[in-house]
């Protein structure tokens with residue numbers, strides 16, 4: 001009997017005992033291809049010797065020093081590196097222990113920015129229905145996944161949700177992608193005007209929606225118009241790249257492919273690749289200057305911010321990715337994965353959509369392809385696919401999303417950046433068999 005409170009109380013989980021490259025092994029010696037990196041975390045795969053060596057070296061040198069007394073070398077170097085590769089305008093990094101903490105910090109930075117600049121009436125957050133921004137109360141409030149929010153709603157700060165940009169579900173017949181993108185973005189302007197522009201603090205969105213939708217990118221033009229609208233009304237744009245960022249989509253930041261730069265960006269999973277818990281907020285000069293010229297203080301902080309071990313791990317992960325040009329592999333293998341998924345599922349009667357970017361791909365299951373009607377959630381198809389996949393030595397991330405009563409089943413794939421074509425073929429093969437077995 002375990003004494004750990006697991007997420008699923010009645011599930012019996014195998015014990016993870018080791019990992020090497022793209023595979024994880026359980027205590028009974030079974031191997032699993034890690035085709036989702038957990039939840040899009042293990043971008044370098046498992047047991048990378050350069051990262052474990054960097055961790056050993058850092059542990060020998062300095063494991064921890066509190067930020068009220070010291071800064072530290074790995075954190076300083078990592079911040080320099082992240083700012084050098086960041087979208088235009090980003091000037092500083094703030095290190096935390098994960099994605100939810102990063103979103104919390106970004107929301108507080110947005111709020112403090114307006115307090116420092118004499119606009120304390122700006123407090124409203126706008127986000128999107130189909131989104132996940134974390135499980136702490138602020139991040140949960142920003143997220144638009146009702147299944148996760150429902151019982152905690154009385155504890156959440158007021159956040160206002162608009163429809164997502166989700167072409168498969170919301171683009172109308174005969175409507176061009178461009179027209180749809182502008183229509184979807186218009187929902188933000190309408191909401192700002194409804195709330196009163198002087199009350200709105202920030203708009204939060206994932207450039208490629210992960211956990212609640214299974215790798216849904218926006219259509220071209222959507223984020224460009226979102227940026228214009230934010231600028232027109234002085235609203236800060238927070239892009240949450242906790243899942244889709246740090247190379248996952250084939251560029252370092254997903255928003256590069258939308259030609260848009262945020263005021264604040266959150267990153268996490270692929271930053272440390274799971275070797276240590278770490279997340280960060282990348283903030284623009286404008287926000288930094290407001291703090292520097294104002295109180296000179298960001299009113300926030302956790303015991304483990306700028307953790308030397310976490311920063312050393314992330315630095316090593318990012319150095320390997322750059323040294324081995326792994327983003328080129330993400331692009332090449334992403335194209336291969338997309339082709340293979342198309343071949344296996346293009347005519348599948350219950351796969352409605354295949355989408356994503358780079359090594360961040362999703363398939364959406366539907367009961368009926370012509371009406372796009374989802375399966376009854378009570379069937380728990382997600383769970384069955386996960387179980388069938390594990391039985392075939394494959395780890396995938398089944399995701400569900402609730403959007404105005406539409407709950408779709410999705411499977412998210414986010415394999416390590418080091419994967420090759422043969423392994424991708426095995427992933428698609430096993431996934432196809434797992435889906436068919438679950439449907440049967």
Ligand code: PLP
Nearest residue numbers: 098099100132133134240242243
């Ligand atoms: N934001 C996004 C987009 C995420 O996908 C997640 C986690 O899945 C989070 C925030 C929360 O990150 P964490 O689980 O590290 O707190």
